[in-house]
Amino acid sequence: MKSIQFVRTDAGWRSSAAASATTARSDRRTVVNGSASMPDSSRKATGSHPSAQDDGPPALILAGLTKTFGGKPAVDRVDLTVPAGSFFGLVGPNGAGKTTALSMAVGLLRPDAGSSAVFGVDMWSDPVRAKALIGVLPDSLALPERLTGRELLTFLGQLRGLDPAAITERTRELLDVMDLEHAERTLVVDYSTGMRKKIGLATALLHAPRLLVLDEPFEAVDPVSAMALKSILARFVADGGSVVLSSHVMALVEQLCDTVAIMVEGRVVTAGPLAEVRGHGSLEETFVRLAGGDVRAAEGLSWLAS
Template sequence: MKAQDDPARHSGADGPASALLLTGLHKAFGANVAVDHVELTVPQGSFFGLVGPNGAGKTTLLSMAVGLLRPDEGRSEVFGVDVWDGPVQGRALMGVLPDGLAMPERLTGRELLTFIGQLRGIEPAVLAERTQELLDVMELNDAETTLVVDYSTGMRKKIGLATALLHGPRLLVLDEPFEAVDPVSAAALKAILVRFVESGGSVVLSSHVMALVEQLCDTVAVMVNGRVVAAGPLAEVRGEQTLEQAFVRLVGGDEHAVRGLSWLAS
């Protein structure tokens, strides 16, 4: 199991090239250290899961990684491009679905994709073709006249993923993409992400749902209190246990300890 401070993980000399390389990322809000000098490598072609309890710093880390939040220290590189030194080139390589993504809600799904595509400078004919394909794949054609404000949670996640895929990124960074999503929508999203990786893309997915990460991801990192305490191939991190059992051990919890509440016993 490779720890956070293992320098071999960042050299790229003994493993696949990185899709995302985080070096010494650090962020504090006053006296609260949200992300503590994190070092992390996401190999190209991997389905990478970032797991941790609520408040572990996952969202802050990913926000700095994709250029939404400036770090106090450290670097984030996407396929070798520094996200902060080369923001246009770096962000063109990524599709991002932040947690709680805000979208123009008085547009239909087609109008939203068209608007985003125009902002990205996609040729009109290419944009129209991609928009139709994404609406088909996301099964949103039946909501052709529905405004985004009236979308269900699952539909919002789908259209958010569609905006992230529209420009043909090489890396997807998704923060809690399955939270509050119904099983049918979740199944569709999973199939799209698996297909993206199989076609050569890379995915970083954050979640606190261990079963989901274990089902989808081949590589994982466990984050606790702003630090990465374990990272590597899924089988290596979990060992002979399930990922949930390994996670509980790594964060110092006791899955069988339920103390107090004696008044609940009849």
């Protein structure tokens, strides 16, 4: 089991988040001290970096997360630490447990064992506070399908308790950025896959969270929209936000992320700063080496294209 803790220059939180950052900070001490399941290495790592930036708790800590489906472990004792202010990429082959791990991290799937904490707030014992800090894009879940994009964002803004003027303004901006304004009267159920992804991202961003957890955010999104999204995410991180995204597109992760973890068969096989993980080769080479190169591919289907 790998556990990691990195220090990264944090540009600082915007004023609106300052108050909650302070509370989260004081909470973190209890979490770290009281957590028996946290591996020693991470505690040491915390202690060995007495810099000012390390005062804030990590954006996300997963400790010993486990989930078993039908006797087969989908996620097996995963420990991960996402430092505040990092752009974190979680990569792995199909069925590695990325979606399951992220679902447990954000409170959508109850783990068999282990815990998840967002800025020091435990997801499963204090869900209301923890969930207020994050924006989530789950993979291929439904939305309130019979609303238009604008109605959906307004609805969510009201559920999040935002001010009406802010809701109207943010909704307008988000629809504009996501290039969804032309679909003003289209219900979400009639959206294309890419449009669903974009409106999902808009719902994740609407309440200006401190941590974004995105499951395959760029799948089926066209290059133009992807470019816009990438710049939004990059600016979000530059302003001090944290992002965790899962993907199996290595080039994208290399381009965006500063920290990566590789999951294979429910376990984290390596994690660390991008440069460290990929060493001298590319991320793809490291990935294929760790995931186990598939000899079947070389043998091929002899009858095909004969």
